[in-house]
Amino acid sequence: MEPFRMRKEQRLRPGTDRSRAGRVDPAISRLVDRLNLSERYCSTSSCSGRILLLGGSDQTEVQKQNCSWLFVTHQKCQKEDVIAGLQKAQDNAVFKFEPFILHVQCRKLEDAQLLHSVAINSGFRNSGITVGKKGKIMMVLHWSSICPKCPCAS
Structure with missing residues (x-):
């Protein structure tokens, strides 16, 4: 079995979500499900956007691991x-x-390049591709600023 397919099967196995919520945010679950149905892609981490109030954190450096979550919402x-x-x-x-x-x-670099092109053309200007030493190809879609077109602004 190819390394990508093996990692994808491990990642999507029930009970392997390590997020605080233990599931994908409902606001983007359809997108993540659709990506994961493709033979080319596998989501590894996602957030639809959130507002946090953290307690006990150094004001100069926000570290979510060493503090208490006082409030969090994706709405x-x-x-x-x-x-x-x-x-x-x-x-x-x-x-x-x-x-x-x-x-x-992403399974191949070409797959990552296609997704990157779609992301950039959709306004996700802070997106990028990383290729690891062992050939693992990651694509990050990231919204870089709040603007009238931002999905969170609607």
Whole structure:
């Protein structure tokens, strides 16, 4: 079995999602499912975009591992929810927006180049391709700024 197919089968095995939520964000699940049905691609990590309120974090460097998550949403947030999260803080709190991001392992470099072209032409200007030392090909779709066309702005 080729290395890409073997990694894809391992990645998509039930119970292997290591995200905090343990599942793909509902807002992008159709996109991720469609990608994973292709023989060319396998999603490895994704987020539809979220707003975080982190407690106990150094204000100069936001590290999500060494802090408490006071509030998180993948939707528009309400002032009351943010205030409730702030009331849980015992020290510093950091309010952070993380835009849409999707990591995709690609079977061939040509597959990654095609996906990269689609991403760039769709406004995902901060996207890129990485080829590892052992030939693992990764494509990252990343929204780089908030603008009227941003999927999160609607």
